Amino acid sequence: MRMQRQLMPLSITGSGSSAVRFLRFVPQVVTGAAAREYTGLLTCSEEGLIHINKLNFESLERIDDGPDAEQVVYAPLTSPAEAVSSISVASSGQYMALGTSMGTIGQYVRTGGSVDENFPDVLKGTALFKVNDRSPNPRLAPHKESSSPLRSLSLDSDVLGNS
């Protein structure tokens, strides 16, 4: 259970990565259990270079079969002093957000290539993007309770009705 073996190293061009994330990556045709044979790997450097690679789920070897195999995305940095300070990927694998040291937030979305039963293709117009992986419908933010009154009335107040 505790034995770990090192896999083949991954060669990723560009500057060094300071953040790494796995992506839920469902291919265009295969669905169900076989769809999990693919995964995505996201590496992000502080300079704003984001590499997204399509990998084999088991061996983590790179797969070169189409435009989704590798993609480079650039963060919205405005000055050389600005750096990517944090990054997050939604559990559905359709959203990605990053924040910079100057307060800029960039948000990215993956279009197409998803035909899982939980994620109908957005291009078909049957559903839009989702943050969570298991929710068939978007879960809106929880209801916010109104704030408590600043002044409370005593029980014998005339404002209250008498019964």
Next chain:
Amino acid sequence: MWREYSSFVLDLPKVSNGVSSHLSTYTSCITSMEYDKYFDMLWISSKSNAGSNNGRITSYGYIEDDSAAADVVDHENFFPTMYRYSSFSTHDIVQQLLPNQNILVAVGQSSIGLSTYGGASVASMGINSCPAKRRTIPAAVTEERRFTCSDFLYKQASSRISSAFVADHIIVGSSDGEAYVFDLQHFLSPVMTFAVDRAPVCIQSNGNLVCVGGVDGCVRFLDGQFRSSEVTSCIEAHSGTITDMCMQSDGRTLITCGTLRLPINPYDKHSPFNVSTSMSTKSYESAPYPCIR
């Protein structure tokens, strides 16, 4: 294919003179971001670049208007609308956000705060309430103790991306080489303390084991079932500091990235080291053990 959806500057509340903070002379730094696994929300923590010790947590929700979506022809360019759900200040600079179904765990440098999604404080725990390290501390580690990283502990394996489970424990690393486990239901004191030699930088857990990446480049494996407080095994993954780790959704594969720290003269034991900014990525796979695929 990934494409940019939106790019905006964090909308901070108005200051006393009526000018937004981000329009003034100083800006804010995004310290942590996290997508909510239970609701379609994005959590953001920030700190002021002016040197304040306070932080701020802001959350954004997504509105999907079905009636508007039905009328849209170009679905590829139709995205849900974002709105600010809540925004509240914290007494500490938050470095990690962990939403846990209506309870938000904000891990700061000196405290851990539990709050509702609206910002009402539920509980908090300062680092001084955690037992200090009893062993001899290296001379270099004389700085003030602080929390460094954290992760939820789930009961079931293979639940890293699932929104069906709610975490009941949290493990938090400290700069003096300890990792504390807290019960989120009884948030009073650590229920267990793991003794990791070096300060943890990042923690990942899959329910069965906990992976702790340290400043010395080692990944230490702890028992996620709390049967032992000792380090089960250790991998020397990188020569420099580990910068980030990520575990595959099935909990079997771990990817690390870290810096290179090589001696200038490899034949001299007292040679100074050269820390390279170029980082490397390594992946490890655990031996087969029962897990849900």
